Every structure is written in C-alpha cells, then in structure tokens.
Amino acid sequence: MKNYPYVILGGSIAAVAAIEGIRSEDRKGGILVVSEEPCKAYGRPLISYYLLGETDLPRMDYRPEAFYEENHVMLRLGVRAESIDPEEKTVTLSDGEKLGYEKLLVATGSRPFDPPMEGIEHVEERFHFMTKADALALDKALSPEKKVLIVGAGLIGLKCFEGIAARVKSARIVDMADRILPAILDETGAKMVQSALEARGAEFFLSDSVLRFEGNTAHLKSGKTVEFDLLVIAVGVRPNTELIKEAGGTVRRGIAVDECGKTSLPDIFAAGDCAESFDIASGTSKVLALLPNAAFQGRAAGGNMAGGKANLDNAVTFNSIGFFGTHVMTAGVYEGELYCERTERTYKALFTKDGLLKGFILINLPERAGIYLKLLKERIPLSAVDFEALKTSPAWSAFSPEARADNFAREV
Amino acid sequence: MKRIYVKEQWCLGCHLCEYECAYANSGIADMARALKGKAIYPRVRVEDAGEVHFAVNCRHCTDPVCVQSCISGALTKGEDGIVRIVKQKCVGCLTCVLVCPYGAVLPSPEGHAAMKCQLCTDNRMGEPNCVKHCPNGAIVYEEREAMQ
Ligand SMILES: Cc1cc2nc3c(=O)[nH]c(=O)nc-3n(C[C@H](O)[C@H](O)[C@H](O)COP(=O)(O)OP(=O)(O)OC[C@H]3O[C@@H](n4cnc5c(N)ncnc54)[C@H](O)[C@@H]3O)c2cc1C
Ligand code: SF4
Ligand code: SF4
Numbered sequence: 001m002k003n004y005p006y007v008i009l010g011g012s013i014a015a016v017a018a019i020e021g022i023r024s025e026d027r028k029g030g031i032l033v034v035s036e037e038p039c040k041a042y043g044r045p046l047i048s049y050y051l052l053g054e055t056d057l058p059r060m061d062y063r064p065e066a067f068y069e070e071n072h073v074m075l076r077l078g079v080r081a082e083s084i085d086p087e088e089k090t091v092t093l094s095d096g097e098k099l100g101y102e103k104l105l106v107a108t109g110s111r112p113f114d115p116p117m118e119g120i121e122h123v124e125e126r127f128h129f130m131t132k133a134d135a136l137a138l139d140k141a142l143s144p145e146k147k148v149l150i151v152g153a154g155l156i157g158l159k160c161f162e163g164i165a166a167r168v169k170s171a172r173i174v175d176m177a178d179r180i181l182p183a184i185l186d187e188t189g190a191k192m193v194q195s196a197l198e199a200r201g202a203e204f205f206l207s208d209s210v211l212r213f214e215g216n217t218a219h220l221k222s223g224k225t226v227e228f229d230l231l232v233i234a235v236g237v238r239p240n241t242e243l244i245k246e247a248g249g250t251v252r253r254g255i256a257v258d259e260c261g262k263t264s265l266p267d268i269f270a271a272g273d274c275a276e277s278f279d280i281a282s283g284t285s286k287v288l289a290l291l292p293n294a295a296f297q298g299r300a301a302g303g304n305m306a307g308g309k310a311n312l313d314n315a316v317t318f319n320s321i322g323f324f325g326t327h328v329m330t331a332g333v334y335e336g337e338l339y340c341e342r343t344e345r346t347y348k349a350l351f352t353k354d355g356l357l358k359g360f361i362l363i364n365l366p367e368r369a370g371i372y373l374k375l376l377k378e379r380i381p382l383s384a385v386d387f388e389a390l391k392t393s394p395a396w397s398a399f400s401p402e403a404r405a406d407n408f409a410r411e412v
Numbered sequence: 413m414k415r416i417y418v419k420e421q422w423c424l425g426c427h428l429c430e431y432e433c434a435y436a437n438s439g440i441a442d443m444a445r446a447l448k449g450k451a452i453y454p455r456v457r458v459e460d461a462g463e464v465h466f467a468v469n470c471r472h473c474t475d476p477v478c479v480q481s482c483i484s485g486a487l488t489k490g491e492d493g494i495v496r497i498v499k500q501k502c503v504g505c506l507t508c509v510l511v512c513p514y515g516a517v518l519p520s521p522e523g524h525a526a527m528k529c530q531l532c533t534d535n536r537m538g539e540p541n542c543v544k545h546c547p548n549g550a551i552v553y554e555e556r557e558a559m560q
Contacts, residue, residue: 017480043484049503054524055484059501062485292481292507299480320510325523329510366506368515389461394515396468397461401420404466407514408418410556412471 003100004032004074006305007091009081009243010107011035012044013291014272014298016062018105021302021310023071029306031073034093037131038078040068045291047135051142051163060132081108084247086265103267103305106255107298108240110273110289115235117151118212125230129160130237141230142167149173149218149228151210153180155321157234158197162323165200172226174205174218184319184330188340189347189361196326239274239287252276254287259313261301269305271297277315280379281332281358288317316377320366329369332359332376339391350391355382368394413493414555416531416540418466422550423458425465429542429551430454433469436532436541453521455529456542456551467542467551469529470495470516478508478517478528496530 006022008015011033019031041062049055068075080094084104092098112128120126125141128134138160146168150157153175161171175182179190180197194204205226210218218226239254250256250264254276261269272294276285293315300310318331336353347363350372357375371394374380386398396404434452435443456469472495479487479495486501487508497508497517504524508517520527531553532540543553 045483045505046503054503291483292511295480318510320505320507322505327506366509366519369510370512371515373510374513395459397459397464404420408466411415412473
C-alpha cells in the first residue's frame with residue numbers, strides 16, 4: 001500500500017486552494033489528488049460562458065498547465081474515493097486501490113439535487129448543469145428548433161438560461177419560489193433581473209412546480225402544461241458528505257469543521273461546498289456553496305494540514321453575477337434598517353443593524369463595491385466611518401485618516 | 413517589493429495621474445491623440461473630499477483576496493509580487509470588484525473583463541507612469557515594510 005503525506009479527495013476549487021495552502025508551509029511533502037471528474041480543475045462557473053462562446057476549454061483551466069508538476073502533485077483522475085478508514089488512516093478507491101494518508105482533505109463539493117417528479121425517468125433529453133461534461137452534452141443537444149424547460153430559477157438555472165438562450169427556440173423556467181434568485185434577491189431586485197431575462201426570451205412560471213412528466217409534457221401544480229424537447233434540472237445542490245458520515249464524523253447539513261478546517265475525525269480536514277462555514281452575518285454555521293469561500297476554506301485547511309495556523313471564522317455569503325450585462329452583487333443578510341436607491345437601471349439596498357452593515361444588494365452598481373464588503377466582513381462600526389457619505393458612494397475618504405494611513409502608506 | 417504609496421498631505425487633487433494612467437495604458441504614443449475628446453478609464457482614481465485628496469490604486473496585497481476569489485483563475489500574483497489579470501481568461505463576473513477592499517479592480521468599459529493597475533509592467537512605460545508625473549511627489553514607488 002502506498003502512503004502519502006497529503007491526500008485530497010476531489011480535485012476542484014477547494015482542492016487547488018489546498019495545494020497552494022500546503023505549499024505555502026511545506027515545499028516537499030507529496031500530494032495526491034483523487035478526482036471523480038476525469039479532468040484537471042476548471043472554473044466551474046465558466047460552463048455557462050462556454051455555451052455562450054465567451055470562453056473555451058483551454059481558457060477554463062483554473063490553473064496553468066505547469067501547476068501540478070511545479071507543486072509535485074500526483075493526480076488520479078476519473079477515480080472515486082469510496083470510503084475512509086480513520087483508524088487505519090486509509091482511503092479505498094473505486095478501482096480497488098487502498099492508500100494511506102498522513103493528512104486527508106475532503107473537498108468533494110456538491111451534487112445536483114433532484115426533487116421527486118413523477119415520470120422524470122422517461123424524459124430522454126434530461127440534463128444537470130454542474131460540470132464540464134454537462135455543458136459539453138448540452139452543447140451537442142442544443143438546436144434552434146428546440147424548446148427548453150429549466151426547473152429552478154436560482155443561480156445555476158438562470159446561468160444555464162443565459163448560456164443557451166440564443167441557441168434554442170424557447171426557454172421556460174419554473175420555480176417554486178414567488179421570485180427568481182430567491183436566495184440572494186429581494187422582490188425589487190428580483191423583478192429587475194427578471195425583466196432583463198424576459199427581454200432575452202425567458203418565460204417564467206413562478207410559485208409553481210412540476211408535478212409530473214408525461215413524455216415531453218410537464219404538468220405543473222397550477223394546472224398549466226409545458227411542452228418541451230429538452231429538460232434542465234437546476235433545483236439546488238446537496239453537499240457530498242457521505243465519506244465523512246460513513247467514517248463516523250460529524251455531519252450536519254454539510255461536514256462540520258472547526259475554524260481551522262478540521263473535521264471531528266483526527267487528521268481529516270474538509271473544505272468547500274461539502275463543508276459548513278461560520279457565517280458572521282447570520283451567526284450560524286452553514287454551507288455557503290460559493291466559489292471564493294471554497295478557495296478561502298481550501299487555502300486555510302491546506303495550510304493547517306501542513307502545520308500552519310490559518311484561522312477562518314469570518315465567512316460571509318457574497319456573490320457577483322451577471323445576466324446579459326445586468327450585474328448583480330449581493331452580500332450578507334437582509335435584516336434591519338434599509339437604505340435604498342433606485343433608478344430604472346440600478347438598485348442599491350443597504351441593510352444596517354446594531355451599528356453594522358449587515359447586507360447589501362447592488363444592481364448595475366459595481367464600482368468600488370468591495371468597500372461595502374469590507375465594512376460587512378470586518379464588522380467595522382459605522383460610527384467609525386462617515387456612513388452618510390458611504391451610503392451614496394463607497395470611498396476611502398469616508399474612513400479616518402489613520403485607517404487610510406494604515407492601508408495606503410504601508411504594505412498590506 | 414516596490415509598491416505605490418500615497419502621501420495624502422501632498423496631493424493637490426489635480427487628477428493628472430488619472431490622465432497619465434489612461435495615456436500609459438492606451439497603447440498610443442501621442443498623448444493628445446490618446447486622450448483628447450475621449451472618456452478616460454484610468455486604473456488609478458483620485459478621491460476628493462473637501463480638503464482631502466488622494467490617489468487609490470491596487471495595493472498588490474501580500475495575500476490578495478482578488479486572486480483567491482477569481483472564478484476563472486484569471487488573476488495571479490507573480491514571483492515579482494505583482495497582481496496581474498489575464499484578460500483572455502476573464503469572463504467579467506466582477507467577483508474581484510466585489511472583494512477588493514480598496515475598490516482597485518474596475519469593470520472594463522467594454523464589459524466582459526475587469527481591469528487593474530499592473531504597475532505599468534503591461535505597457536511600454538515599464539514603471540508607474542502616475543508616479544513619474546505627479547507634480548507634487550504625492551505618489552511614490554518604493555520599498556516599505558509592513559507595519560505589524
Ligand atoms: C453553473 C454554475 C455556476 C456557478 N456560478 C458561481 C458564481 O458565479 N460565483 C460563485 O461564487 N460560485 C458559483 N458557483 C459555485 C461554485 O462553482 C462552487 O462553489 C465551487 O465549485 C465549489 O468548489 P469545491 O471545490 O468545493 O467543489 P466542486 O467544484 O463541486 O468540486 C468537487 C469535486 O469533487 C469530486 N468528487 C466528489 N465526490 C468525490 C469522491 N468521492 N471521490 C473523488 N472525487 C469526488 C467531484 O467530481 C468534483 O469534481 C457556480 C456553480 C455552477 C455549477
Ligand atoms: S486588486 Fe485589490 S485585493 Fe487585489 S491585490 Fe490589488 S488591492 Fe489587493
Ligand atoms: S471579473 Fe474576471 S478577473 Fe474578476 S473574478 Fe471575474 S473572471 Fe476573475
């Protein structure tokens with residue numbers, strides 16, 4: 001049996017960040033990455049841009065060609081980890097091999113969730129939208145005569161719509177929620193984005209869901225029926241937690257980790273969409289399922305696996321996403337007092353509570369948004385800045401001269 | 413590494429650095445032709461608040477949150493410490509704009525990409541053109557220690 005100082009299960013964003021984290025502490029110790037997907041890491045969110053023709057396979061690579069070699073990483077691609085034995089400190093792979101680890105990282109991400117829908121197994125052209133393979137399969141199936149049904153008006157379903165809109169006859173989108181992007185937008189924001197999508201041909205069925213499929217007809221709860229040729233299911237994702245659960249580790253909704261990225265099992269860490277984070281805006285542990293967070297967690301866990309002391313106790317949800325040029329930035333929770341600015345094209349909502357910025361929505365107002373995120377993430381008391389000025393435009397002039405000197409007159 | 417630092421008390425708020433930045437990154441040798449009658453999109457921005465003026469550009473952070481957050485791997489920190497953007501890889505999601513605490517990554521005017529200061533290593537100036545032309549020495553390019 002082969003033994004490795006570091007073994008990483010999953011080879012995506014969190015895994016790459018962990019490799020970088022490990023190498024910031026330990027230049028030498030061998031790293032083995034086991035990835036069920038048969039390819040090197042790519043920017044997972046880029047699959048919609050691929051369908052749009054705004055990127056291509058080589059440019060989707062998350063790191064340069066030489067990355068793995070330079071970092072002495074061995075890859076086992078297209079192989080699944082089946083089980084972990086935390087006492088023996090071994091992992092068993094789908095090809096039957098068993099290997100030993102000194103430190104193990106579970107970075108298995110998430111998988112699509114399929115709600116029960118009667119007759120779905122008889123729908124022939126049925127897709128998810130999570131992987132490069134999904135995008136390539138869709139790419140082949142798309143054609144200007146086809147009618148598409150997308151189940152789910154969240155980030156993934158709508159990004160899929162953006163990717164395919166110009167390449168199909170029509171696209172209908174069903175969601176149980178009463179508005180699109182329910183996890184990140186309020187009613188006003190959702191309406192604005194919805195109009196932008198409708199202008200590109202999206203037809204929405206909100207507060208509705210598919211009860212059953214009869215061949216290529218979807219029967220909705222409302223009694224309506226939708227004919228389609230091609231179905232995309234994008235209802236949500238579920239964290240891949242089974243490896244840890246079956247090994248006896250603590251799993252809630254995601255894998256439970258401490259602020260160092262450690263699971264409840266010795267020498268086993270977890271990071272990314274399979275793991276929970278402590279979200280400061282809501283004060284709870286939850287799965288954030290966002291790329292930057294997977295990178296932050298992977299980086300910290302990797303460093304700590306190699307003896308570092310990275311601490312991650314200040315996660316926040318934030319997201320920047322565009323649909324046909326309409327840019328949506330969101331962060332935190334929408335609680336407390338609301339400050340709001342609205343024009344035909346733009347929308348700004350800032351939520352404050354207990355003297356802190358708790359959350360915000362910015363539509364088509366990207367300029368210097370990071371200053372708002374800094375206030376939120378660092379929990380900067382609004383009394384320490386000129387918040388009246390910041391409300392209208394994010395700027396460093398609203399910070400104290402000391403804060404400015406600290407940031408602009410020295411290395412950061 | 414050498415970085416750009418601002419001396420707030422020396423800044424006149426003349427915005428010349430913004431023009432010098434736009435010129436340096438225009439790829440056009442003649443300054444009048446590069447700037448005259450055009451909207452400019454500099455990567456250094458001067459803030460004005462009453463008597464206070466200062467220039468802001470990328471700090472080339474030691475542990476850059478923009479690099480970690482980029483959804484496509486388009487942002488990198490080189491051996492030389494410079495944080496760069498590989499434009500061909502950028503899909504314009506603006507996640508980097510949302511995470512940079514300095515507001516130093518900017519949406520590119522043509523959309524689909526972000527832009528930032530690369531210390532004039534990506535144009536024919538070779539060293540920061542804003543620093544070179546600041547009439548009052550309010551922006552400097554030098555080595556300084558982190559103050560812990
Ligand atoms: C279409 C789409 C658009 C998105 N857009 C955005 C966006 O704009 N902004 C944003 O912040 N986030 C976005 N996301 C979310 C983002 O992609 C994820 O948060 C990120 O990829 C999480 O990284 P990860 O490494 O934790 O897991 P993943 O990227 O999910 O990777 C996990 C990997 O582990 C492998 N694996 C699973 N189980 C095993 C096993 N047992 N053995 C071996 N390998 C295994 C999987 O095959 C997979 O390759 C988007 C996601 C999608 C699908
Ligand atoms: S763009 Fe912002 S976060 Fe990135 S290195 Fe520059 S200052 Fe730091
Ligand atoms: S805008 Fe470009 S550089 Fe910035 S995070 Fe998105 S892909 Fe990366």
